[in-house]
Amino acid sequence: MPDDGAPGGTPEPDPDFEALLVYLREKRGFDFTGYKRPSLVRRVRRRMAEVGIASVPEYQDHLEVHPDEFTPLFNTVLINVTSFFRDRRSWDHLRDELLPEVLAAAGPTIRVWSAGCASGQEAYSLAILLADALGAEQFRQRVKIYATDVDEEALTQARQAAYTERELAGLTPEQIEEYFSPEGARYVFRKDLRRSVIFGRNDLVQDAPISHVDLLLCRNTLMYFTAETQSRILGRLHFALNPSGVLFLGKAEMLLSHSQLFAPVDLTRRFFRKRGGRPAADRPVPVAPLLEPPPFSELELSRLRREAMLSAPAAQLAVDADGRVAMVNRQAEQLLGVDERDVGRPFQDLEISYRPVELRGAIAEAAAERRPVWLRGVERRRPGQEPTVFDVQVRPLYREDSTLLGTTIVFDDVTQYRRLQTELEYANRQLETAYEELQSTNEELETTNEELQSTVEELETTNEELQSTNEELETMNEELQSMNDELHSTNEELRRSTDEVGALNRFMTGVLGSFRAGVAVVDPDLRVLVWNAAAEDLWGIRHDEVSGQHLLNLDIGLPLSDLHPLLRRQIAGDGPSHETVDLAAVNRRGRPVQVRVTVSSFAHGPDQRGGAVILMDPTEA
Ligand SMILES: C[S@@+](CC[C@H](N)C(=O)[O-])C[C@H]1O[C@@H](n2cnc3c(N)ncnc32)[C@H](O)[C@@H]1O
Numbered sequence: 001m002p003d004d005g006a007p008g009g010t011p012e013p014d015p016d017f018e019a020l021l022v023y024l025r026e027k028r029g030f031d032f033t034g035y036k037r038p039s040l041v042r043r044v045r046r047r048m049a050e051v052g053i054a055s056v057p058e059y060q061d062h063l064e065v066h067p068d069e070f071t072p073l074f075n076t077v078l079i080n081v082t083s084f085f086r087d088r089r090s091w092d093h094l095r096d097e098l099l100p101e102v103l104a105a106a107g108p109t110i111r112v113w114s115a116g117c118a119s120g121q122e123a124y125s126l127a128i129l130l131a132d133a134l135g136a137e138q139f140r141q142r143v144k145i146y147a148t149d150v151d152e153e154a155l156t157q158a159r160q161a162a163y164t165e166r167e168l169a170g171l172t173p174e175q176i177e178e179y180f181s182p183e184g185a186r187y188v189f190r191k192d193l194r195r196s197v198i199f200g201r202n203d204l205v206q207d208a209p210i211s212h213v214d215l216l217l218c219r220n221t222l223m224y225f226t227a228e229t230q231s232r233i234l235g236r237l238h239f240a241l242n243p244s245g246v247l248f249l250g251k252a253e254m255l256l257s258h259s260q261l262f263a264p265v266d267l268t269r270r271f272f273r274k275r276g277g278r279p280a281a282d283r284p285v286p287v288a289p290l291l292e293p294p295p296f297s298e299l300e301l302s303r304l305r306r307e308a309m310l311s312a313p314a315a316q317l318a319v320d321a322d323g324r325v326a327m328v329n330r331q332a333e334q335l336l337g338v339d340e341r342d343v344g345r346p347f348q349d350l351e352i353s354y355r356p357v358e359l360r361g362a363i364a365e366a367a368a369e370r371r372p373v374w375l376r377g378v379e380r381r382r383p384g385q386e387p388t389v390f391d392v393q394v395r396p397l398y399r400e401d402s403t404l405l406g407t408t409i410v411f412d413d414v415t416q417y418r419r420l421q422t423e424l425e426y427a428n429r430q431l432e433t434a435y436e437e438l439q440s441t442n443e444e445l446e447t448t449n450e451e452l453q454s455t456v457e458e459l460e461t462t463n464e465e466l467q468s469t470n471e472e473l474e475t476m477n478e479e480l481q482s483m484n485d486e487l488h489s490t491n492e493e494l495r496r497s498t499d500e501v502g503a504l505n506r507f508m509t510g511v512l513g514s515f516r517a518g519v520a521v522v523d524p525d526l527r528v529l530v531w532n533a534a535a536e537d538l539w540g541i542r543h544d545e546v547s548g549q550h551l552l553n554l555d556i557g558l559p560l561s562d563l564h565p566l567l568r569r570q571i572a573g574d575g576p577s578h579e580t581v582d583l584a585a586v587n588r589r590g591r592p593v594q595v596r597v598t599v600s601s602f603a604h605g606p607d608q609r610g611g612a613v614i615l616m617d618p619t620e621a
Pocket residue numbers: 078079080081082083086115116117118119122148149150151154202203204205218219220221224250450
C-alpha cells in the first residue's frame with residue numbers, strides 16, 4: 001500500500017483500496033469513497049489485522065465469502081466516540097448566548113437535528129438543555145429532536161437511552177438526578193422527555209436532509225470526510241436550516257472555505273449562521289450636514305474651476321462636440337504625451353486617440369448612448385519604464401438644453417491599486433491554502449484523537465473482561481481450596497480408619513494366633529480369607545500361599561472334600577449353628593493325626609453372606 005501521506009498532503013490513491021470502497025458501495029450501499037483516506041485506511045487495516053489478513057484484495061475475497069464480516073468492518077470504520085455535553089464550554093455558550101434567540105425566532109415547534117448522533121448522548125444533551133430552558137411541559141409540547149446516524153448499531157444503543165455511570169461523566173449530579181433513573185447497572189433517560197427524541201438512519205452523503213431546522217448539530221462528523229464531500233454535505237445542511245437557524249460544529253471543524261454558505265457567529269466555539277438568512281438590521285445612513293455656500297465672484301469661481309481641473313490628480317482631456325481637443329490637464333501632459341499646444345487640434349490626430357486604447361469609438365458610443373463608457377485595465381508601456389495601468393472613463397457632457405457640449409476623458413492611474421490587488425489576491429490564496437492545510441491538520445489530529453479514544457475504550461472493555469475473568473478464576477480458586485480442605489479432612493478420616501483397621505487387624509491376628517487349633521476362614525465362594533499360625537504349623541503352608549485360594553483346592557493332609565457338605569450347609573445357613581466332624585489326616589511332618597474339625601457359619605451383618613469358620617483341632621498324634 002502506498003504511503004498515506006502526512007496530514008494535509010495528497011497521498012497517492014491505492015487502486016486496491018479504492019476498488020474495495022467501490023465494492024462496499026455496490027454490495028452494501030455504503031459509500032466510504034468520500035471519507036478521508038489516512039484515517040479510513042488505518043481503520044480498515046486494523047480490522048484486517050484482527051482477522052489476520054494482510055492484503056486488501058484478499059480481504060475483499062474474505063468479505064465475499066463471509067458476509068458476516070461487513071458488520072465488524074463497519075463498526076471498526078465508523079468511530080462512535082461521543083459523550084454528554086462534549087466540549088462543555090461551547091454548550092454553555094449555546095445555552096447562555098444563542099439559545100434564547102433561537103427559541104424566540106422558532107415557530108410553535110422547535111426543530112433540532114443532531115446529525116451523526118452516535119449512541120445518542122448528544123441528542124439527550126440537547127433534550128436536557130432545552131428542557132432546562134423551556135421547562136418539561138413546554139419541552140414536551142414544542143420540541144422535536146431528530147437524531148440521525150448511518151450506524152444502525154449505534155442507533156439501537158441510542159434508542160435504549162441507557163448509559164453506564166462512566167458514560168454519564170459529562171453530566172452534573174443534579175442533571176443525573178433530574179433526568180435519569182437507575183435501572184440495574186445503568187441509568188435510563190426520562191421516558192416522558194425521551195418521546196420527543198426521534199432516532200433514524202440518515203446517510204449525510206446520500207440521503208435528503210431534515211428540513212426547517214432551528215438548531216443543527218453536526219459535530220465531529222464532517223471531519224471524517226474529504227473537502228469535496230464536506231462541501232456537498234454542507235450544501236444539504238444549509239438547505240436544512242431555517243433562515244434564523246444556528247449550526248453547531250465540533251471543535252476541529254471550521255468552515256473557512258465555505259463562507260459563502262455560513263457566516264461564523266462564534267468561530268472559536270464553532271457556531272455558524274446561514275448566509276442569506278437574517279435580514280440585516282436597519283442601520284441609520286449618515287447624512288452630511290447642509291451648508292450655506294459662501295459668496296464667490298464669477299471670475300474667481302471660473303478660475304478656481306479651471307485650476308481645479310488642471311491640477312486634478314487624474315489625467316484628463318476634454319474634446320468638444322466637433323471632436324477638437326478643448327482641454328488638457330497637467331497630469332495628462334505628464335503621463336500621456338499631450339500638451340497645451342494640442343488644444344484646438346482634432347482629437348483623432350493625436351496618438352492618444354488610438355494608443356494605448358481606441359478612444360474614438362468610445363467617445364462616439366458615450367455620445368450616442370448618453371452614458372459614461374468605462375475602459376478598464378488599459379496598459380500603457382513606455383520604453384525603459386514600468387507599464388502604467390489605467391481605468392479610462394469617457395463621459396459625455398451636456399448643455400442645459402441637453403445638447404452635447406463635449407466629452408471628458410479621465411485616465412485613472414490604477415497601477416498601484418492593480419499591483420496591490422494582485423498581491424492581495426495572491427496573499428489571500430496563500431492564506432486560504434494555509435488555513436485549509438491547518439484545518440485539515442486539525443481535523444486529522446481530531447480524528448486520530450477519536451481513534452485513540454475509541455482504542456482506549458476498547459482496551460478498557462478488554463480490561464474489564466480480564467478483570468471479570470480474574471474474578472471467575474479467583475472464585476474457582478476458592479472453590480478448589482475448599483475442595484482441598486475437604487479432601488484433607490477426608491484423608492485424615494481415612495488415615496484414622498486405616499489406623500483403626502490396622503489395630504483391629506493386629507488384634508484379630510493376636511486373637512487368632514492365640515488359638516492352639518488351626519483356624520481358617522473362607523468367604524461364601526470358599527476362598528481363604530484367614531489362615532492362622534496354628535494352621536500354618538499344622539499343615540506346613542503359609543498364609544500368603546493360601547490367601548484367596550479355593551479351600552477345596554489346597555493340598556494339605558486333611559481330606560477337605562469331606563468338609564464340603566458341612567461348608568455348603570453352614571454357608572447356606574441350613575442346619576445347626578455349627579457342625580463337627582473327626583477326620584483322619586496327615587500333618588506337615590507326615591505323621592498321621594486325628595483332627596476334630598468344627599465348621600460354623602459367620603455373617604458380616606444382617607443381610608450379608610459371611611462365609612464359614614473352620615476350626616481344626618488335632619486330637620491325637
Ligand atoms: C465521532 S462520532 C460523533 C458523535 C457526536 N456527534 C459527538 O460529537 O459526540 C461520528 C459519527 O458520525 C457517524 N457517521 C459517519 N459517517 C456518516 C454518514 N455518512 N452519515 C451519517 N453519519 C455518519 C458515525 O457513525 C459516528 O456515529
